[in-house]
Amino acid sequence: MVTVLGAHKILTSVEDARHDRQPLDTVLVPLDANASPGVPSLSLDREPVAKAIQVASRAMDATREPVPLSRLAASEIVDLDLIETARARPALASAEGDDAQREAMGTASSPLEEDARHMAIVLGTLASGMLASNERLVADATSYEEVSEDELELFDEGPILFEEEIAASEPYVPEWQTYTVQPGDTFAIMAQQHLGMGYSEVMTLLEAMPEPRLLTHWRVGNHFEYQLDAKGELLALRLMKNARDGYLVERGEQGVDVATIERAGEATQRLFAGTVSGSFARSAQATGLTSAEVAELAHVLEKKLDFRRDTRRGDRFQVLVESDIIDGESLDPRVLAVNYDGARMDLTLVRNGEDNRFYTPDGASLDPAFDRRPFAGHYRLSSPFNPRRHHPVTGRISPHKGTDFAMPSGTPVTAPADGRVEKVGNHPAAGRYIVVRHDNGYKTRYLHLSRPMVNRGDRVTRGERIALSGNTGRSTGPHLHYEVLVNNRQVDAMKVELPESQSLSGDALVAFQRQAEPVLAALQSGETGTTVASTEAEVSDSDDES
Structure with missing residues (x-):
């Protein structure tokens, strides 16, 4: 245990103990007799006095708050007995009053003042060689952080004052929201309540819409999507007529802009097979074909097949249909090929992608070169x-x-x-x-x-x-x-002899047969790249017409 008399000696010993390569010695700093107790007059040969005072002042400011010894690392602790009180002896005393004053001062003690304690720390720091040009301390100095050029550029105009920094806010990102029509809803009222639109803006939007009935004639359960800006006003509105087609309305400085939406689906082929039992239309629908697909199939076959006279129970047929699948819904079905194997007629037809017409595998056209009627459907x-x-x-x-x-x-x-x-x-x-x-x-x-x-x-x-x-x-x-x-x-347009159908030849025939090859293979094998549907449904004989 070491007992040190003098505060600057205590601090000096602590600082020197941190460096095991330096002998434990003390550098005494003399005080001028006329120096004030608060700011001592320093006289060192190693550095100018003004710089020493400046360093000492900074050291005092940095050590205003005491650091408990319990927070120091083990290597920094030295066994000390600290004297909490000190007896002061006047520097100058008269001979007559010396005994009385010594008696008074000897019996009285006062706590070590706070400023004196800080000054002792400063003196200890100076004594340990921090102020002097100590080669060992300079040799040990280093930096562990790498600072890039980009970081340095941030401080070109001076240090960043964090108390003046403004908290950065994240940019507003609009999200698509869905509105479902409720009973009693009208677009004009809903737009004002939920889309931040005024009545005049609603009228402008309805005038810009190619099909305003999509907004004015709602059905409960219909829905549309919309985006709002940070103020809660309409940015965009997306309204779909069906799974494929719709409109996109965007709000701009000059009003609203309306663009059409056309979604592309995944082309999917489906093969249907069935047997005629009753009417051909009912038999075809029993395979799973939709009404639109049955109508197209009947339109293709009726040019060669009389459904009343040529169809017989037990006739078999296969149909290859291609459609676009969007959100699980089949759209725009197209008959690619059909094979009819009947008692009175055998017929195989394939659609030609070049002219969208049907031909036999040999290239003979199913369609006449001149239609009898200039319209689709049946009119009286x-x-x-x-x-x-x-x-x-x-x-x-x-x-x-x-x-x-x-x-x-x-x-x-x-x-x-x-x-x-x-x-x-x-x-x-x-x-x-x-x-x-x-x-x-x-x-x-x-x-x-x-x-x-x-x-x-x-x-x-x-x-x-x-x-x-x-x-x-x-x-x-x-x-x-x-x-x-x-x-x-x-x-007479209904009786005149019309030009016969034309057949494919040359390069057109070669291209068609190359295209028809995989389609015919699918018909024969009963396999396609996607779903195969087939049925042997029995349909009532009561229906005799397609």
């Missing part, structure tokens, strides 16, 4: 071709040199064969009309239209939509007046 023949027709009012002979089909206004009218538009006009009696000259020399005319969809000189192909039917001109009701002219003379 309201007035046939009749050169001896009597006028219903005057009773006189008034030839009817065309064929009339009763149909609603707006029904699509298609070109029966390839050709070029020769005339598009409007006539007091014929109304809006179109004349097309076909490649085989035939000519067709279409009267009482509501809207032509082609212009004079346009090239049209068989099956292309060219007009919408109507009730313009002198007409007693909505219908289509259709004429076929051979050598510029009207003939």
Whole structure:
């Protein structure tokens, strides 16, 4: 145990004990007789006095708070007995009062003042050689942190004052939310309550929508998606008509922008097989084909197969259908191939991807080169071709040199064969009309239209939509007046001999057969790349029609 008399000696011993290579010695710092107790006058040969005072002041500030010895590491502890009180002896005393003063001071003690304790620490630090140029301390100095150039650039304009730093906030990222229509909902009210829109903005949005009924004629359970900005106002709205098609509405500085959405699905092939039992349509639907797929299949086969006379119980058929799968829903089904193995007819047909028409495996076309009727579906023949027709009012002979089909206004009218538009006009009696000259020399005319969809000189192909039917001109009701002219003379469109179908040849035939190869293999093997459906369903014999 070591007892040290003098505070600066204590601190000096502690500091020197930290360095085992330095002998334990003490550097005494003399005080000037006239020095104030708070700020001693230092006189060292090693450094200027002004610098010593500056260092000492910093050391005092750094040690204002006492450090308990319990916090020091084991290597830094030295056994000490500290004297908590000290007896002060005046430096100058008169001979007469010396005994009395010594008696008074000897019996009284006072605690070591705080400032004196800090000054002792400073003196101990100075004595240990921190102020002097100590080669050992310099040799031990090092740095353990690597500082990159990028970090240094942050301090080009001076140190960062953390108390003045502003807390960085994360950027706002809008998220898609879903709204489900509830009973009694209207878009105008919902938009004001949930989308942060004003009434005028709602009206502007409805005017910009190509199909505003999607927003004004809601059904409970319908839903749409939307995004809001940080203020809770509409950024974007996504509204789907079905799994594939919809609209995207985005709010901009100039109002709203509306874009169409068309989702691409995954093309999937499905093979259906069945046996005729009752009507062909019911038998086909029993395999799992949808109503739309059955309708397309019937449309393909009816060009060669009479469902009333040619189908027999036990006839087998296979159908390869391709459709786009979106969210588990089958969209836009397309019949790729069909094989009908019947008692009265065997038929195999494959769709050609180049012209979207059906051919036999040998390249023979299923479709005629000239359609009998210029529309899809079935419409009643309201007035046939009749050169001896009597006028219903005057009773006189008034030839009817065309064929009339009763149909609603707006029904699509298609070109029966390839050709070029020769005339598009409007006539007091014929109304809006179109004349097309076909490649085989035939000519067709279409009267009482509501809207032509082609212009004079346009090239049209068989099956292309060219007009919408109507009730313009002198007409007693909505219908289509259709004429076929051979050598510029009207003939009966329902009886005239039409050009025969054309077959593929040359490179077109080679390309088609290469494309048809895997399709025919799927029909024969009963396997496709995806799902195979098959049934031997028994359907009631009561249905005799497709």
